[in-house]
Amino acid sequence: MxxxxxxxxxxxxxxxxxxxxxxxxxxxxxxxxxxxxxxxxxxxxxxxxxxxxxxxxxxxxxxxxxxxxxxxxxxxxxxxxxxxxxxxxxxxxxxxxxPRIDIKANPLYEELDLAYMKTHYYGGIKKYQWATIPLALHGVVILEDGTKVDLTIGECENDPILMIPDLLPHLWGKSQAERKAPEVFLGEELQILVGSMPMYLEECESKELIKTHILEILKSKYGFGEEDFVSAELQLVPAGKARDLGLDRSMVAGxxxxxxxxxxxxxxxxxxxxxxxxxxxxxxxxxxxxxxxxxxxxxxxxxxxxxxxxxxxxxxxxxxxxxxxxxxxxxxxxxxxxxxxxxxxxxxxxxxxxxxxxxxxxxxxxxxxxxxxxxxxxxxxxxxxxxxxxxxxxxxxxxxxxxxxxxxxxxxxxxxxxxxxxxxxxxxxxxxxxxxxxxxxxxxxxxxxxxxxxxxxxxx
CATH class of the missing domain: 3.40.630.10 (Zn peptidases)
Structure with missing residues (x-):
């Protein structure tokens, strides 16, 4: 036909x-x-x-x-x-x-009381489409002894999600609004917000207490530390399930x-x-x-x-x-x-x-x-x-x-x-x-x- x-x-x-x-x-x-x-x-x-x-x-x-x-x-x-x-x-x-967004090998930092991870996008994307949507983290981390840690965060209903914040329309006039569409978001601006709560430890010498908290969560809950990012493949993908699209359910969105x-x-x-x-x-x-x-x-x-x-x-x-x-x-x-x-x-x-x-x-x-x-x-x-x-x-x-x-x-x-x-x-x-x-x-x-x-x- x-x-x-x-x-x-x-x-x-x-x-x-x-x-x-x-x-x-x-x-x-x-x-x-x-x-x-x-x-x-x-x-x-x-x-x-x-x-x-x-x-x-x-x-x-x-x-x-x-x-x-x-x-x-x-x-x-x-x-x-x-x-x-x-x-x-x-x-x-x-x-x-x-197409997706990958986590860099040395991603985690703290600034202005927020913890972020740096990324590098994979494949041909419109970068602005990936801001302010729920993202899930999928991938593997290979520890120094060869142990493989499988990771999926953000797909279950009770999981936290991750997100790339965007600039509000009230303040974008002299920055984003004057950019051409491919540059509304630059590659280095695709950074993932991962935390905002400090961890107070008596013997902690670090001044980056929010970053320290995120590292403690990664270690205690998921079994890997900061250096292990070097031998990891971690990918940010849209969180959630594929859905029927249209009142007639004739299409799939996913x-x-x-x-x-x-x-x-x-x-x-x-x-x-x-x-x-x-x-x-x-x-x-x-x-x-x-x-x-x-x-x-x-x-x-x-x-x-x-x-x-x-x-x-x-x-x-x-x-x-x-x-x-x-x-x-x-x-x-x-x-x-x-x-x-x-x-x-x-x-x-x-x-x-x-x-x-x-x-x-x-x-x-x-x-x-x-x-x-x-x-x-x-x-x-x-x-x-x-x-x-x-x-x-x-x-x-x-x-x-x-x-x-x-x-x-x-x-x-x-x-x-x-x-x-x-x-x-x-x-x-x-x-x-x-x-x-x-x-x-x-x-x-x-x-x-x-x-x-x-x-x-x-x-x-």
Whole structure:
């Protein structure tokens, strides 16, 4: 179904199924607000559905289900297909990092009888959107002896929240009001208010009694001290749960839907495979897309080659370098990332004939990039036709889209990094409103059609 509102009479009759699917999706968003949390949730679901850690498997045959974990920030699920693995793999690759605010390595200070923590934002955000909203602290602290402390503060009803204070409108006239929108808040002004009560100790020589109190709370309640911030990964994310949006409850508002909407639907699709697929299939949940896919857990690393090599070795019983190159060159991939839904309030930044809309199904994005298609994959017409045919054969609601007018801005996904490995690749994912905001908006219909599209690709 090409470029039509997906809520046809038949889809409305299926509303209960579509809405039920989104209930589990919302729980996934609530429980998985960081990469590590998503990996752990996915691992548990994988094991419940018969997937075995690759380290516990010596050989692989058709129908076997295995998973890999890379540094607790990537997870890969694979089902071995009936065809020779050298004929290629069907990869669906999503990212599980989302824009957020990170705590610095030396964050805590006291000034004017208040305790603050310094931060560094992660990914592309409108910084002003993160002020005065309830924030929760998620992450891990690794102590000097190697002990891991898992931390979640601000999600339970009785938890305290954290917040970035803002300047009142009465006094902003000669400071914030004269700034351009990207500078209403500067990066160094995104500081978290964490306390205001001093601790009086007889033997305490510190003059920073409020900071001392915060450190005492961290030590007594959470088990780590000031130096331990150095070996911590602490992330500030919007507190609270994903919610139904609209009087008709047809949409989901929640944090991190870019790109956990694709992570959930691709994960659920591989878990729901009923029969052994023709081709070997892979669900790869990656990290670092929002900052350029760098690092050992991003798509610019060689982790895809690493786990693919191990799959080939354990299927074939032997391996040479050409086996990997041949497998990748024969493979197909969906870069499963979101596109932008056209907002009627700001429709001037789009080409309406080539813009995605909410409720119009999953989006085929032939190319992303910016200006003269810089930093893009630009899928070949033959592969676009194959995906189009797959969607139509399975009666999946779909549309085409691009990231705004030609010279308006643009953006990128992991598609070009997959294509550089020789894999036929195209971007296919749903559209969002308010992308990269603390709360993003998706259509429940689009969520479900995305799941159906990914299930069809695994069976291609």
């Amino acid at each position: 090409f470029r039509k509102n997906g809520w046809t009479k038949e889809r409305v009759e299926d509303k209960a199924v579509i809405f039920d699917f989104s209930e589990n999706y919302k729980k996934f968003l609530d429980d998985g607000k960081t990469e590590r949390e998503v990996v752990e949730i996915s691992r548990k679901l994988a094991e419940e559905n018969g997937f075995v850690h690759i380290e516990n498997v010596e050989t692989l045959k058709a129908g076997d289900k295995v998973y890999f974990i890379n540094r607790n920030k990537n997870i890969v699920l694979s089902v071995i297909g009936e065809d020779d693995i050298l004929k290629g793999i069907n990869y669906i690759v999503s990212h599980i990092d989302s 944090y991190g839907q870019d790109d956990r909407i694709c992570a959930y639907t691709s994960l659920k699709a591989i878990l729901d495979l009923k029969a052994t697929p023709k081709r070997t299939v892979v669900c790869f949940l990656a990290d670092k897309e929002e900052t350029g896919s760098n690092g050992s857990t991003g798509l610019q690393s060689n982790y895809l080659e690493y786990f693919t090599t191990e799959l080939i070795l354990k299927v074939k019983g032997s391996f040479n370098a050409f086996d990997l190159q041949k497998t990748l060159w024969n493979s197909k991939a969906l870069s499963s990332d979101v596109n932008v839904a056209m907002d009627p309030i700001f429709k001037g930044v789009h080409d309406p004939m080539n813009a995605a809309k909410l409720n119009n199904g999953i989006v085929i994005t032939k190319y992303t990039g910016a200006r003269g298609k810089s930093g893009t994959n630009d899928a070949d017409a033959e592969f676009v036709a194959e995906i189009r045919n797959m969607l139509n054969k399975n009666d999946i609601v779909w549309q085409i889209g691009m990231l705004g007018k030609v010279d308006e801005g643009g953006g990128g996904t992991v598609a070009m990094f997959l294509a550089q490995k020789g894999i036929k690749t195209i971007d296919v994912g749903p559209a969002l409103l308010s992308m990269h905001a603390p709360m993003e908006i998706s259509s429940k219909l689009d969520v479900y059609e995305t799941y159906r599209a990914y299930l069809a690709f695994y069976n291609l």
